[in-house]
Amino acid sequence: MRESLRESRKRELKEEIFLQALRLFKERGYENVTVEDITTACGIAKGTFYNYFPKKEHVLLHLGQGQIEILRESVARHTRVRNVRKRLKLIFKDLLTRIDREPDLLKATIIEILRSSLLVEEELQLIAEFELLLTPLFEEAVAAGQVSARWDPRQLSSFLVGTYYYALFSWLANPAQADVVALFHTHLDMLWGGIAAEGGKD
Amino acid sequence: MRESLRESRKRELKEEIFLQALRLFKERGYENVTVEDITTACGIAKGTFYNYFPKKEHVLLHLGQGQIEILRESVARHTRVRNVRKRLKLIFKDLLTRIDREPDLLKATIIEILRSSLLVEEELQLIAEFELLLTPLFEEAVAAGQVSARWDPRQLSSFLVGTYYYALFSWLANPAQADVVALFHTHLDMLWGGIAAEGGKD
DNA sequence: TAACTTCTGTGACCCCGGTCACAAAATGAC
DNA sequence: GTCATTTTGTGACCGGGGTCACAGAAGTTA
Known part of the structure; x- marks a missing residue:
């Protein structure tokens, strides 16, 4: 059973959000990075973040x-x-x-x-x-x-x-x-x- | 050297804020109490809280x-x-x-x-x-x-x-x-x- | 392809912690 | 008392986390 387009994108996007978030946290510190910073870095809207992580933390x-x-x-x-x-x-x-x-x-x-x-x-x-x-x-x-x-x-x-x-x-x-x-x-x-x-x- | 009006009020008000805050925290839980709830309970303005405690925590x-x-x-x-x-x-x-x-x-x-x-x-x-x-x-x-x-x-x-x-x-x-x-x-x-x-x- | 369902993306919006320029009150000097 | 100085009180405002009603894309069925 192959992974559908949806499923692969889901995994990949979560990973992308995670990596961009970590990169920014390391650069500026956790408190100094907004969720919007993260989503902008990923080229997505703020609300999308919350489809992948229930909270910033x-x-x-x-x-x-x-x-x-x-x-x-x-x-x-x-x-x-x-x-x-x-x-x-x-x-x-x-x-x-x-x-x-x-x-x-x-x-x-x-x-x-x-x-x-x-x-x-x-x-x-x-x-x-x-x-x-x-x-x-x-x-x-x-x-x-x-x-x-x-x-x-x-x-x-x-x-x-x-x-x-x-x-x-x-x-x-x-x-x-x-x-x-x-x-x-x-x-x-x-x-x-x-x-x-x-x-x-x- | 007697305590001035200012000094006594300062101690008393801090204590009042502290007590009201604790009462509310116990009633509703820390996260469910806003700083404004606390100051309202004390009959003071929101900003005044921050003259006594630098942060809610x-x-x-x-x-x-x-x-x-x-x-x-x-x-x-x-x-x-x-x-x-x-x-x-x-x-x-x-x-x-x-x-x-x-x-x-x-x-x-x-x-x-x-x-x-x-x-x-x-x-x-x-x-x-x-x-x-x-x-x-x-x-x-x-x-x-x-x-x-x-x-x-x-x-x-x-x-x-x-x-x-x-x-x-x-x-x-x-x-x-x-x-x-x-x-x-x-x-x-x-x-x-x-x-x-x-x-x-x- | 069309019609329908399900999942994903979106950003205006709400809420609340914290700030700040200003107002009011207390103190002190005279 | 009056005036100048210092401390304290105020609430409009800001920034950012989190929500939600809706839009649009992917998947499904025939």
Whole structure:
């Protein structure tokens, strides 16, 4: 069943809007680009934008969706690394190093991902998808005796995703710090080994 | 030096705007209340609002500022608890139980706190203040041998604040879960003791 | 090709956050 | 008190996100 003219145009136009929007966001910053700027750059009318993205911010969520794909591939690629802690470091390195050097765009994206997770009930729940993809890793780690059976793998996965976003967040809030990958590794080490002193009574 | 008529009115009017705004936000939700609704409720003109709050969202940040005061008091009140981990649990219980049951308002507030931390460079940095208030606790804990000297107290404080926000965030995103205090305690325990299995090789 | 249905494009329009030039009120000097 | 100065209040106005009734193109049927 071939793709009809309509269907192909639909895909292509959405992609075109997305690319033009990203280009403009990078050039001028998310807040300084109007929807009309985007549509003018595409040679279409303003209303058409809303046939493809329900809100301006959905361009950013679409961008975030791309990270989910990277995560999925990365999870699949590293299954042979038996040590789950090391595997997680490899996976998150994949995610974090692919972040291009557009901190302002990244800031706006993170804000929108967080906002949609809190305020929107719909299906586009990036964070939830993220957690779901990592849960099996923790199930495996618990089964292999690498991680304490004391905690629910879903909770572990959730906390790790929180740690990931927090590392990203801290780095964006204060880019003078060490690079993101190092920051995330530090946080992961804190979490893995615990922060209590050896032999501390509590 | 007595407070002039001007100064007292200024304080009172700001408080009035704040209270009316909160009342309306609780009734109808942040997004469904316009600045004009607020000023009408106060019997003033729209423009006057902006003499007291630079943006609509600053009402929420003002609300967040209240939490900083609670934190400050709570930190002072619990200094006699020598075990820092227990002390942290007491402090965060103070913070979390005082959250009134207005999840939608709280969601909007969290979003604005996060957004301002990322996007605004100005002084009103709630999260940074938060971290600053907790850093001495970790310095004390390291000095007392309760926490490993391996990590910088500022980094520990920062990570803990991240953990606090993430617990709040998870709970708001999925209120069906256990209550916030329990969730935060679980996360704090994960962080404190580490998630690695006892005797795990890594 | 004509007639009809369904999907896509359009831009005038509405709404609301935020601004600004000006008006009114408070303060201070005399 | 009067006048000059400073602070605060005002609402018309602007810009941009988002909507919607309609126009026109694509697809379908005969």
